[in-house]
Amino acid sequence: MDRLGLYRVMYRIRRFEERVEALFRSGKIPGFVHLYVGQEAVAAGVLAHYRSGDYLTSTHRGHGHALAVGVDPKEMMAELFGRATGVCRGKGGSMHLFDPDKGMLGANGIVAGGVPIAVGAGLGLKLLGWKGAVFAFFGDGALGRGVLHEGLNLAALWRLPVLFVLENNRYASTTAFAESHAFQVADWVRAYGLPYAQVEGDEVEAVYERTGELLEGVRGGQGPAFLEVLTHRFKGHYVGDPERYRTREEVAQARARDPVMGYRRRLLSLGVSEATLRTIEEEEERLLDEAVAYAEASPWPDPEEALKGLFAEPVRDYPWEGA
């Protein structure tokens, strides 16, 4: 286990998101943003197992997953700014981040929208005879979607190499988990015959360990597995959410078990020096400052680009109209 690596990834996500929040509030980032603050240990712990040849699907709250698999913060920030240099050339945005070079098959604006894609990626890998696992992230809101139920069945039936990762932050937008689900997650997953583990999402090493155990079967051809991580988002559903559905005390309790700061303390207690951690933090701050500067300096896309790229070859609905 690369402890400093885990800390670096969590720190990068936390500080990326804090910058995004400020930049969004100052009007520099258009659209909607859903921050991953509080859930860093999930992306960092699970995706520390991510290898070249693996794939992942993510959610509307997808910045953390993208950063954890190594999507370039500069290109990501430029995408959030809507610039031509963005990872999707400004056509995707926060909720639609793709980076095939990193196996990133998309954040997704549709709850559970990535799940069938992950199942299919698993099928594709199996049929093509390629090694690799697929990581399908989704939140507790996805438990209400039929495709998740269908997807578990199909992945189990066909023994596909998919790790389903439920990030249970206890709220589907504003609706509490307890108010929207009649079943127990563990019972439901086991009914499909999948190995299941549950772990507290504020302990990155525990997330890492449980993931590793489940992945052995997934990578070993035994079919899919399911990890439920109990986590908290410290921020609202979106930046600007008035959060009338939960109390300040509840958020304060969660923040008291901050996965990033808590892990920092643990590393110090394990004998890592303050200077070592400071060095990592300074390196990450520089990287993120550069990402913001890159995004701000990047050009807007040419408006004509909006009309291009729907198909592999250019198609014009009315070919006689100006090129």
Next chain:
Amino acid sequence: MREITFAEATREAMEEEMARDPRVFLMGEDIAKQGGIFGQFKGLPERFGRERVRDTPISEPTLVGAALGAALVGARPVLDIHFADFLLLAMDELANQAASLRYMSGGRLKAPLVIRAPDGAIRSAGAHHSKSLEALFLHLPGFKVVAPATPKDAKGLLKSAIRSEDPVLFLEHKALYPRKGPVPEGEVLTPLGRAEVVREGRDLTLVSYSLTLHKALEAAERLEAEGISAEVVDLKTLYPLDWETLLASAEKTGRVVVAHESWRFLGPGAEIAATLQERLWGKLKAPVARVGAAHTPIPFSPPLERRVIPQGEDILKAAKEVVSWR
């Protein structure tokens, strides 16, 4: 040339493409064990195995999403959707995901998948097994939409669809499966995006595709007996539309009827009529007429079904009105 059925032609296309490219696979409900409800998959599992020709549970949304996911990692999926009506179950995966990913990713992803969907009204199948949904998928950006009328094009267009780098919706009218026609053995590639003048004429142009093309051809025969010379254009691909062929024929005859099983209201004929009138204003001798299904669910009882679905007589009537327009 030998004659085979439309169903056999699609089967042959699948067999040739699966033999040519090991990345191509086929999945759907009732295809492997049962051979497809119209026999269009017979023999494929025996030749290619049950991994590459796989039966699935009834899970349309996840199947479309899974075809997309498999395409994203490098496979070339062909998904059979049993009845086109069931496409409506999977609209998120079709429209929000498959059709949009290449564009949303700034061109970094590609989704080469083929969705085959038997459509159209046949033998009183009723409202949930009879629809023609092409207009929906023409309206949504990101699909190529193909609707062959003959066994030869069924083979040639399916092979081209499988080689396409983008999502293709391949619509097969159920009444066409048993129809026979000449089909060359071996490689037949009908290009996507090209229409064909399948009958030359002088007085008006009948534009159609899929099963309705045959009704248009019958109408053209009857018009000829009355001394009216009808040209017939088979669109074959509905997106992208072959405007060049359409405009040339419309300009030549000056009178156009567009006929399809899709609902007339906002059907493909609406776009074609609007555009022909924009491009050929002053050159057309009559307003472009549209023949399409009545704007209802497809009813069950045979006389009701016949009333809603366009028949040869409807095309004939529209043609005569267009020809006699003053």
